[in-house]
Amino acid sequence: MNKSSFKRMTKRTEFYIFIVMIALCIVIHIASSGQLLVPDKIFTILRAMVVDGIFALCSLVVMISGGFDLSFPAIAALAYSLSTTICLNNGWCNDNPIAGFILAIVIGFVLGMFNGWIISNFKLNTMLVTLGTQTFFTGLSMGLLKMKEITSTLPAGFKNLGKASLTTYTTTVGNRQVSSDLSVTIIFLIIFCILTSFILNKTMFGRALYAIGGNEVSAERAGYNVKKVKFILYAVVGAVAGFAGMLRVCLTSQSVPKALIGKEMTIIPAVILGGASIFGGEGSVFGTVCAMGLITVVSNSMLLLNIGTEWQNLFNGIIILIGITVSAVQAKRRNG
């Protein structure tokens, strides 16, 4: 039994990505003469993963259901821009950011509902719909609503959350003391990972996503209300995207309406790298987190690896290319 479950594990893409990630970390650690696997660097990498990690989870659940969401960055951007603007105008959130987060979640939810309504009601190709809504939401935010950057005037509640740390690690670099914070927001990433994993594996809703991704007609015949499931899915993804966007505002202390444009183009390859199938029905939180980790580690080690600035894009592209090649070859092997 144990042997066969191990064999099954080796058939999974996640397994390989995990090994690649570990191997790459070790390689980089050695190449950078021991500067990667140290607490302060790990703190930095974890912090850099928070927002992208939550976005990746959004993208993952949609992809498992056989969809393809291009609009979540646009939703997040509109949600946090509106939310911070409202908070600022009303003088909210100077002590704690909860109101802002609730607002962003609600706005994200409403925008997600719009996606969900179109996708579930008209049974349209999700990539096309979300391409449309992405353009539409961005246009709404920057054109009609004329969202502006909010920087130093950002309510203090947001800034404080972004600066709050769980623990601080101090070390001596050269002849000076350098301290690194482990951001509180990492908790949110962990919560979301556990929650997503739980929903996907332990609830009928999660199984519905896999079932729909595997065979939508069968799922309908099996008794799932596919329409409802999809509607809820996109609405919730919208809400979570809004939340993640708000986290970004806190972490950067600025609300820049344009900041997330094009984000989907880096998140989606990462999710695929983590073993999710673009055809639906495949993918796991573990794989996604590993892939996200891999990418974050690489992009935060370029300087340490002495890769010239002008070649960093190329290096990034090649890593992604190799990664998806590995996962594609692995998928091919598995499917015979």
Place this chain on the structure above:
Amino acid sequence: MSEYLLEMSGICKSFAGVHALDHVDFKVRPGKVMCLAGENGCGKSTLVKIISGVYTKDEGEVTFEGKKISKITPAEATQLGIQVIYQDLSIFPNLTVMENLAINSEITAGKKLVNKKRWEATAKEALSKIGYNIDLHARMGELSVADKQLVAICRALLFNAKLIIMDEPTTALTKKEVEALFKTVRQLRDSGIAIMFISHKTEEIFEISDDVCIMRNGQNVYSGPTAELTREKYTYYLTGRNLEPDYFVPKNISEEPILKVENLTLKDKRCKNVSFELKKGEILGVTGLLGSGRTELALALFGLEKIESGRIELKGKEVKISSPMAAQKAKIGYVPEDRLTEGLCLQQPIADNITLASLKRLSNSLSIIRKKDIIADANIWKEKFAIKTDDVRKFASTLSGGNQQKIVLSKWLSNDLDVLILNGPTVGVDVGAKQDIHHLVHELANEGLAVIMISDDLPEVVVNCNRAIVMKDGLIVGEMTSEDLTEENILEIIR
């Protein structure tokens, strides 16, 4: 309370002008097996979908257990006790066997959370209903068609169904599995469940059914007990003509073999040490159990499987067939077993599908091609095969299964071939069309074509082949020529 479990009267349904169902009356008695038979495209699947709530009827009345039903959803149908095993099986290829078995009942039970133990118990219970054994944690997509089918059947049995509908459940099963399935069906029937059964195989209908309903062109032409029906009458009702078994009489077998396979072993070892010869004018049957490697053998000859050792000779010369293109050049054609995924471009015109493998012939030296020629070429085949359509420019998806199969056949027959490999050429094809196809293959063989016919349908092999080989576990375990080529002999070897 009426004596019928399900009563349908005057059912009409049309799709964009096509009358799929035209005032059909249909009744099922509880605790009986009801067979629904009819030519391809006569509306059987459509009727099933109306019962199960997938389609809504245009006209007519449905009564289930004496209650009139106006409009139901698939979920409501399940609750009423109607279970359908669809032609496409409705399984989840990405989930495990256990999940596939348990998921439906979990949903119906309105469960919100997953309990692996309960799922496993449910799955085991389902399998035990027909005494079938399989790794519960295997991925569904990796199973063979037969295993998928059995899982789907087990899943349906889980429900306290009053009516189980099976749409062509035996197409992908071999004799042995069909027997197992029938045992289950009888068992269910005896426990008071009504079974509705669609099949194109005459033998099966007479073996299993209590009542028969025969449809033609969207109307029912016969309804009543099977006992009152003879086979002749049955085929007559079905096709409107009298059909005699049309045994293949080879007239024109060449001296020298055109194809010679020696010690062929495939890379993945699904086929080992296979040797056989094929002469012009022959129809060579290849049969065996599921997973016996017949498909792989055919694919190897068509350049889609990697060969490890052994040689293939065509007209005395060794050839390397590395791709379908090479096979076409060597004048070998292949009609795949799964027409939907391997044979057809459903969302393209019928004409383009028919001419897909002969574009080279239809285009000039600049590879310029004219739609007119495509249509003209397609129309020839439409006439020849009596493909049921008014316009070859319509999409292939508008045809029924049997007519789609005819397209796949004509795609290769329109090529100039030496060897034609047919893999399950009449799967899901009605008797009438089957006869047409067989007749045509006979003619072609007698004109000098060498044919390999892979089939599970033993009568088909016996009637149409002058020679047959039987495979088991990738090995050839028996060869028979016309005298000893009988169903009994084949079955003996397989067992």
Place this chain on the structure above:
Amino acid sequence: MKVKEFFKKNQYTTILLILMVVVMLIFTVTKAGTFWKPGTWKGIVMQFPEFGVMAIGVLFCFIIGCIDMSFVMLGNFATIMGVQYILGHTSDGMSDAQVFGVMVVAFLIVMAVGVVGGIINGLLVCKLNIPPVIATIAMQMVWLGLSTGVTQGNTLSLKGVPLYAEIGHSDVLGFIPFPLFIFILVFIVAALILRFTAYGEKLYMCGTNLKAAKFSAINTDRMIITTFIVCDVICCIGSMLMVSTLNSAKADNGESYVMKIILILVLAGILPDGGIGKIGNLIFSVLIIQMITSGVNMFKGLNTYHGSFIYGGLLIVVLILSTFMQGDGFKFRKTKKIKKTE
């Protein structure tokens, strides 16, 4: 009654036509004076060719069921190579004929890079079974990376070689702007290929069901690679037009064109799912998008994002509308694609 039949058969084209008329009407009512100026239209026909040409290239990919995200960056890299060659081989004293000769070689270099890019995309997709979107997103990063690396991010200006821009700004036959001429040329050739060649026929069939095409003795791998080559070469032509408008090549020029072109194709009813799409519709959708973009610039209070808002909304409306009709449009509905892996 032929007209009526045409509309019935081409419901989607009809919708596009109506849309175009509506857009024109709106601008006519609001800004008749500006909108109907010859200058405005000159602007419109001067601008759409560069991405219109690229859209034609990507159309080929869409029909075979692939999507190319790498074309803009690949085009930039190709033109950077070309421009570098031009800059390295021209000097002040050269005659126009000599410079032209250098430009021809540069053109060949650009085409060669396009071919290489197409082959790589094709190999990734058909040999390694990587889904096209993902493979080409990765390649996009690679090309951008290469261009940035090679140029160090600098602009390669063709200021010293005015002939290139002169050709780009010349009029063919005295009245057709050169970019428009190229667009028409590429369009006609593409339309002829799609309609009258065995390749075109196979393209649609492969796009509908690649496996069935493979079982019909069609070299599907070659089809995919060829299609990526066609796509990327045409896109490189578009990139060269862009170089002539901008008079320079750079790693990240035309970044915004990727989404714009996908939008245009989808609006034209040409879907990345493969197997469907009429090249004729492309004209309408390109014009609609360009009219909106140019139209927005006529209004003081409107910015570029109002344009996004309008055509994002338009796309959604068209998608929804299409579900209410039969014929070619209902394909926007999601059809489960048969997995490419066997």
Place this chain on the structure above:
Amino acid sequence: GNSNNTSSTAASGSSKSASSASSAASSASSASSSGSEAKSTSTPKADGETPKIAFVGKVEGQAWWDHVQDSVNEWAEDTGVEVTYQAPAEVDAAAQVQIMTDLVNQGEIDALLFSPNDPDACEAICKEAMDKGIIVIATEASGMTNVDYDIEAFDESGLGAFLMDELAAQMGEEGEYVTMVGSLTMESQNNWADAAIAQQEKEYPNMKYLDERVVDDSDADIAYNKTKELIQKYPDLKGILGTGSFDAPGAARAIQEMGLTGQVFAISVAMPSEVADYINDGTLQSVALWDAGVTAKAMCNLAVKMFSGEEIGATVDLGVDGYDACAVDGTLVIGDGQIAITKDNIDEWLEVGI
């Protein structure tokens, strides 16, 4: 307007536009309707007649350019002159040139004011505009030929040197430093950085450039992560010289969090609103700025002057602070718009709304 359509632009005083007469003729037929409205700058206008101005920014929806747009609109309101502001959605030369092409071809404008994403890319359309008699004024575009004037808020190498001087003072004229830019493809940012390095080589021999130009994709969060990595990589790093407006805010955040205030210094061009917190708490000592809004107003004023046929001499008063006595050198007009933002003056600048 019933002015005649002569193509020589006496007011601009440059000879290059004389050569455009022939090409103007070729475009005259297609632009006949616009041609009659295109006003030659040589003809004095009747009192009260104002030009229609279009201003094309680098990008839509960034605080810096939002401020420019606001300033332009404010100027329009004050003067009653019609101005339309447009900018591309992304920092993309192609998209920007398309907007300019539309504006020029639609023939509704008398003056085209812009700040190019890529100066070379704009030459062709500017030439076309000038051929049509449209006044063309650029900013941040030194080296462009097809413009009537290019107004610079400061001397380009001056900004680089200024940034270096400030940084050097903070670092005590010794120690290691690196440079940071938004992207390698942003020409002006890279030029300023190069000028800064040149200044260091000339003036501060004890400082050492680590030959590292970091890119942050115009995203403060990336600047933050990169700064952390830099400090890890170079334990002795003392200065970060950025030229993009996201560099200093991101770097400051990292410096502050790592407890290195006073040990590592950062400077860049930045908007006061983005760095106010760090300036006030001392993480940053100064940033450089010019008020691009004021520059934009100066450009508008210059356009009006040219439109009314006013002679532009060796110096010109453009009517806004820092531009009241600009030196004119050929097409180059250099103002005195460069500002250092420090703790002392940041509040004033915050009120200006940048």
